[in-house]
Amino acid sequence: MTLMNGNHIAFAENVAKVMENMVEIRPTNMVSVPRLFEKIYSRVYENVHQMSPMRRNLFHKAVEVGRRYVYKKYVKHEPLGLLNLQYKIFDRLVFKKIRDRFGGRLSYFLCGGAPLDKTINEFMWIIGIPVYNGYGLTETSPGITISSAGDVRFDSVGKVFKETEIRLEEDGELVVRGPQVMLGYYKNDEATKETMEDGWFRTGDIARIDEDGFVYIVDRKKEIIVTAGGKNIAPQPIENELKLDKYISQAIVFGDRKPYLVALLTPNIERLINLAREEHIDYIDMEELVNHSKIKALYAERIENLNRNFPSYKTIKYFAVVPNEFTIEGGELTPTLKMKRKIIYEKYKELVDDLYITNNNGVISPQKK
Template sequence: MERVPYRSIPDMLRHSAAKFRALNAVQFRKNGQWVILSYAQFYDRALMVSRGLRKLGVKPGDRVAILSENRAGWIIADMGILCAGGVTVPIYATGTPDQVAYALSNCRVRIVFVSGRGQYRKLLQVRDSLPDLELVVSFERFLGEAALPVTTFYQLSEVDDPILDLERSEIESVMDSISPETPATIIYTSGTTGTPKGAILTHGNLVFDVWATHEKVGGVGQGDLLLSFLPLSHVFERSAGYYLPLSRGATIAFADSMEKISENMIELHPTIMVCVPRFFEKIYSRIYEAVHQLSLFKRKMFRHALSVGRRYVYARYIDRYVPLWLSFQHAVADRLVFSKLRRRFGDRLKFCASGGAPLDREINEFFWIIGVPVFEGYGLTETSPVLCSNSFDALRFGSVGTPLASTEIAIAEDGEVLARGPQVMAGYFRDEAATREVLKDGWFKTGDIGHMEEGFLYITDRKKDLIVTSGGKNIAPQPIENLLKRDKYISQAYVYGDKKPYLTALLVPTVERLLEFAQEKKIAYHDLEDLVVHQPVFELYRSRVEAVNNELAPYQTIKKFALLPRDFTMESGELTPTLKVKRQVISERYRDRIDRLYEGSDS
């Protein structure tokens, strides 16, 4: 791989602003209309933020936080902070006041950008624990309180006053002083277990990962439109869904909301999307539910098309040879079936990237079959994040791909995945003990269990998540949970069994399917809490679990289960912002139900 051409993120932005000056950089909805900023305009907006921060006394190395949902202001603020030599501290918009206070106090933030009054109120609730906080900058206008001063993003940026040549020169001089070793951001881990830690990522970490990821996957350039909807607070969206497209002359369009992603895809016709597995799981489930409603003839045609499509994908991308007869069959299947399914995505998608959690192999294959390639990759907050990825040139289903250039992967004696490369963090902020625990001789201990086959990395599970039964069996719960979630009646699944004689599960029904079943069986109920305890419902789920058990080894099977009346959510603290299950939270919250599943056992 050729040398990374940028020293820092601001250096990368300056190059893009000069090279792609008139191209569309950012697109967002305001008052019902789409607003577009060119690369030149976006760069100027970032410099305006930087000018405002400098006037407030922000110096290189100072930490400035962003507590906001996704919006154009988020990335303009981030670039403004970085151009001033500051360190961006992204805070999840779904965080509780106490979680927000922990991160802000731990890194001694003086200034916080917020989306509006809702996030400002969180800060007010914990004002006494934030002695370093001096000012809030809001993307939306509202009146603050004397205890915590507020200014607007507009006032800080002084948008009506163009950047003067002298101001530009002064800011760019600061940008020139930023080295690859300079900290760019402190990202607090989502904390599936224990207290969140602030991972320090340098400019060198980030620009390498952006450059090497594109060299690996390719396909991003002028004319591409990336639909952004994952939290920018997470490094996956920030690196792959924000920095990378801006380094290549592509356009970032912000989705109206999580609920309107389907509408936005049809309206905007994106070419690239960065997603988490839950996104694909839901679409997969909806497609199969729609197929279930088709006539017998059309269902058979659909299954035949999938069979042809699977052979074609393996021939083209694994074996690298497609017989003429298979090409013809695939062309027919694509015209009759797959092209209609792709319309749900706007009919222009070149590929999607999936990360944050394991993607079920069958679901991944399905999207490749219908002509929506999904590159499953692997990485962590501490690795900026990408370590490995699949691509058109190197693809193995079930794996997370091969390492990026200049990136080494090793497997420890206990199966833990170790990584070494330019994207590995500098350490944890103000936590030398935790840093020493995970960084040894240049190797980063990922905490994941995996193995290598023909250069491809396969992840089994999180080291801390492995279930060791009382019989001594080591079991990874995530593959079993993915099998369960593939069922149209199951929205979420949590498998338990550590130090127990057998596995049990907590299942969250797919509400729409369950209500249809209740109507069909004429079950009388008051609410979901009442419905999930009805015997016909229990028998339905017992049969679904037994079907999954048939695909598992005897020691992996689910012996008992309980139905929950509501889904796991971020708001309840049961999911991380990337929709990974917080196992410790769930096991503690549903302790009574889990214990009842083991009553009468020898545990």
């Protein structure tokens, strides 16, 4: 479709150079995965943290007005009145400067690969670059749902395509039937029988559908944690909440057949280094820094605050901060930047297992500082 319309297509050199490439290319629209938006959100708020109090207050006021604006306009469809003028003023003072860092011509993003966190998606709409979330799989060619400007829920992947049927199984798994669904796996009848029945394809994703037809992806069915107490927990929403913290870059939660949840965190290295400088913390490398008593206490406090948002069985009881980010090169991430849960567990098995038996080796319990 892009080529038929005479558009140019550009590809980023690598993950680390996406922002730099956007300034060079000045795209008008772009397709990406949630990890990019997490990085954008983190980078913007890092810059805000370094602003003068006056500019910082201006930014937060702009976001407050922007949040009311996007909810009224795109969710509730209510008259904007004076809010429209307020938003335009803040857009010129604040949001346009942020958009210029993406090349200045970007009108929207398309996002797929995994659900995008509600807070981050909301922020992108606020600054004037809508993110249209879609959902699908290779077996569905690949689309099943897409969000639109006319009707938005920031934590949804949108509504189902025309001529496509969806329903939820008893366990919450989303199944789909439509013209885009495959006929079966090539020369693999056994795999086809496991996933197809009367034209319905089992997606392997746990979802919910609201009364307005919006689809919400909870997590992969195989990722659902069943605790020793019999609680079914989707780790992804908890991980997304953890990643919103300014000192956390990545988070992965474990707890299958265990009495409680634990987490591995990777630090926002830039912010942590800045904090170490402010607090006059001496260290040789990142491993020494994340194991410093002040840094461990910092993360413990932040996890404890996060836990207040969850029922007790969903709280993180123990955690560890590893010194480096999970990467594609390290084998912990897929090419679309999804975490490989099994690989990460195998790589850090000793550390994860230690979270269930001891509180040594730099591991902190937020309940026991």
